[in-house]
Amino acid sequence: MWHDDNDDIMKLYNIINVHEFDTPLPAACPVCGIKSGHIYMHRYDEEDHGGLWVWCSNCHNFSHSSFKVPDWWRNLSLFTIFDLHAVPDNLDEQAKYIDDFVNKLIAIKDDKKAKATTTTDIPCEKCGTNMINPYSGSMGLTCPNCGWGWVTSYYDPIVRDTTEYQITLLEGNNTSTETIRAINQVSRRNLIKSKQLIESAPQVIFKGDAPEVHDMKEILDKEAVLYRIEPDYPYD
Ligand SMILES: [Zn+2]
Numbered sequence: 321m322w323h324d325d326n327d328d329i330m331k332l333y334n335i336i337n338v339h340e341f342d343t344p345l346p347a348a349c350p351v352c353g354i355k356s357g358h359i360y361m362h363r364y365d366e367e368d369h370g371g372l373w374v375w376c377s378n379c380h381n382f383s384h385s386s387f388k389v390p391d392w393w394r395n396l397s398l399f400t401i402f403d404l405h406a407v408p409d410n411l412d413e414q415a416k417y418i419d420d421f422v423n424k425l426i427a428i429k430d431d432k433k434a435k436a437t438t439t440t441d442i443p444c445e446k447c448g449t450n451m452i453n454p455y456s457g458s459m460g461l462t463c464p465n466c467g468w469g470w471v472t473s474y475y476d477p478i479v480r481d482t483t484e485y486q487i488t489l490l491e492g493n494n495t496s497t498e499t500i501r502a503i504n505q506v507s508r509r510n511l512i513k514s515k516q517l518i519e520s521a522p523q524v525i526f527k528g529d530a531p532e533v534h535d536m537k538e539i540l541d542k543e544a545v546l547y548r549i550e551p552d553y554p555y556d
């Protein structure tokens with residue numbers, strides 16, 4: 321049912337580096353041409369040893385190899401090392417979820433790279449700041465200062481993210497004043513209700529977009545609160 325004897329499927333990996341849109345996945349399969357090509361990696365240790373899977377949901381060609389995972393990669397919470405084997409059958413069951421997450425990781429990586437390395441010598445006509453090339457050469461130049469350029473608008477990936485995230489308070493949090501205050505700020509419930517949320521966890525305490533969740537995450541991380549964000553949240 322799954323075939324790993326066609327090396328062309330490995331070309332799917334290239335879209336990590338060369339792609340026209342900021343949502344490159346699912347990608348056109350190099351074997352059958354249908355837009356059902358996927359990529360997943362999983363980091364096994366802190367030295368970035370890991371595995372790489374590329375596969376097509378349509379023609380079921382795949383390739384799996386050991387791999388040095390790039391530093392921008394983040395594992396999904398859906399899988400542990402024990403859930404993953406060479407054949408991508410359980411990955412394929414979550415292909416849509418994986419694609420959404422990997423598209424975000426790629427956008428974040430591209431954005432960081434653009435800000436760090438793709439500054440050009442071409443000054444912005446409006447403000448004189450050197451233009452950048454934010455999309456790996458495919459969509460023209462933009463000004464990182466005033467936004468003028470051949471890209472109509474330039475926003476950080478976190479601002480472009482349209483996902484609604486949900487923060488769930490996990491069991492095992494203490495009921496110190498600091499923790500209760502943090503939950504109070506995030507859940508917008510009063511202090512008594514916030515304490516009850518901690519005692520009755522797991523409880524959903526916040527729903528919002530990526531930038532809102534980022535603010536809430538800072539409040540919770542400061543007090544080392546135990547929580548989970550769904551779907552997987554790719555921003556630092
Ligand atoms: Zn295919």
Ligand SMILES: [Zn+2]
Pocket residue numbers: 444445446447448449463464465466467468
């Ligand atoms: Zn400018």
